[in-house]
Amino acid sequence: MDDVRRQTGGRGRRRPRQSDIARVAGVSQTTVSLVLRGTDVGMSLARETRQRVLDAAERLGYVPDPVATRLASAGNAMLGLYTFSATFPTDVAHSYYPILVGVEEEAAAQGQDLILFTGSSRTGAGAGDPASVRRVRAADGCLFFGRHVPEEPVRRLLEDGFPLVYIGRRNEPGIPYVGADYVSASADVLARLAAAGHENIRYLREEDEAPSSGDREEGVLRGARASGAGTAGLVVRTDGTDLDALLAAWLAEGVTAVVVEQTDTGAALAGLGAAIERAGLSCPRDLSLAVLGAPVGARGRAPGGGAVFSGFDVPMREMGRAAVRLLLQLIEGADGIETRRLLPCEPVGGGTVAAPRRG
Amino acid sequence: MDDVRRQTGGRGRRRPRQSDIARVAGVSQTTVSLVLRGTDVGMSLARETRQRVLDAAERLGYVPDPVATRLASAGNAMLGLYTFSATFPTDVAHSYYPILVGVEEEAAAQGQDLILFTGSSRTGAGAGDPASVRRVRAADGCLFFGRHVPEEPVRRLLEDGFPLVYIGRRNEPGIPYVGADYVSASADVLARLAAAGHENIRYLREEDEAPSSGDREEGVLRGARASGAGTAGLVVRTDGTDLDALLAAWLAEGVTAVVVEQTDTGAALAGLGAAIERAGLSCPRDLSLAVLGAPVGARGRAPGGGAVFSGFDVPMREMGRAAVRLLLQLIEGADGIETRRLLPCEPVGGGTVAAPRRG
DNA sequence: CTGAAAGCGCTTACAG
């Protein structure tokens, strides 16, 4: 009785399995498996045998047990997704959502299910704690994702040969990733500003250190040098508050264009936008404004205008898709593939950059 | 070689299993299983033996294989989430997101991981195809979610005693669900309109049939009757297009308030809002407007105003949380619990309803 | 206190 319970989930008849079909059709269980899976050998069986198996399966209402199928074949067909913040942030303006969309799309296309590791283990430890990270081994491989990452447990996985891919560039050597080419895209924004005639530019970035922020700054500096604009005083850090005085000073100094990074918090852009509105200014009339990295399809609206921000888009959705593909290649043991990939960012002309007002 | 491939994911060491731990710790695989699962007998082993097993497991980075665990007839602390549309819709205004947030929050709080079943199988069949639905058995239980649902495969799961919970009310008898009490909430909106003095009201709903739409209509009719407003001509269906003429006719007929349902497409509300704006009208000055069911925290802005819509909020996040809790109760085999639950919707005063202009 | 064995329902060489 207890055994019946176990097998039926507590009620109903036991589900038919291949051996039941075999008995009814008078063949071996192997043959049933071969026929039902439609393998080459299964197809080459006597027509009459095949039909007997098919009929019996139909009559018994057979459906394969996916759990047994997965156990018997290679892999679980499950990819992990581990995020160091909540996977589904509460704030509406979270920037990670498009990545999840891409990951799910590609996983579906590849016949893979997704295990969302919630980060907090049964023990109640928080995200990033080693025991929590370790659980990702339940999947065939895992995607990691978040600006900051607990290095130790992940390094351990890597050493053990567990297939994993970061979404976002990483400095740690040997870690496979799919990131965005912020350096080139940021340099390009500076080049476009220079081409529009801007010579006095400021770059506003957040305090937070992360590879993506470092890359943007590097690109800004590179672009400034290339256009001969110079880099002294170019980079300014902010936590997003009290930008009014800073903005006023810039204008007094003859600054004609400001570049700002967009992160998951959006603090710098939000702060600057608010300051511009409070000052009664409008972009690009009074000041040109370029934004480094809004997610594709989620572009913000510029202060006082309603125009799309000039700058570039981060191909988040494509990053998610590409990360899934790379992870599958690693799981399959592909050789000689590039495990560290940067995707190009799409330039956005937008409406917040114009030629500087000649004073 | 090919075999090593399969097991190692292409590089490094293969995933450690219980027999590996057994070898290292010098005990049987059975003992490993007993210790790791923390069973009574496992706990009663020699302290030193236990420790050897635990140490070896830690050292090897062991994590149980969820598929094998499930096949051997045990739980794997994973809950499924199956959606019949894409889990992560592309359009920004998707209304399901808060549910996912709730599901993830509660799953994390309960120490459960989440498997996102991607719906489309390797065969390229679409969501809702039977083979795809069947895969949910890999989890201990599964949440289902979407306006329309393929009944057959789900009924099958139910018959087999597989624990499942719908998010959203279902008509099919026997299906456990956590839904929103649209009937009461909608009736309440009508009562509030009547209390504000409205006697000539229209209800605009979409063509699409779904339990949630049916419930809203039922509530509207009930509310109208209760307030003595009458129900003749009250309900009007739309696909969201060409509402200008309809709106004009209503005004000519002396309609002072319009109620509209909000669905995942948002077609009716969007169409009506556009028509109101084109007509140069403003709510609630020229017309009172109530919306049945915006998700909490994602309230739209009313046309021409900027005010929050009057109506009620759907507690999507709480629905997600409650569904997880119910599913866990079913998995644990709790007896005598209510398996069909409706959560109350929060009334929203909003700014789009006022007393009718006396013409 | 610990282990050998059977079993979950499949797939996949391997034999004949």
Add this chain to the structure above:
DNA sequence: CTGAAAGCGCTTACAG
């Protein structure tokens, strides 16, 4: 053309 057997990585009586 078909079948006996081993194996996927676990759990769970059952023995000792």
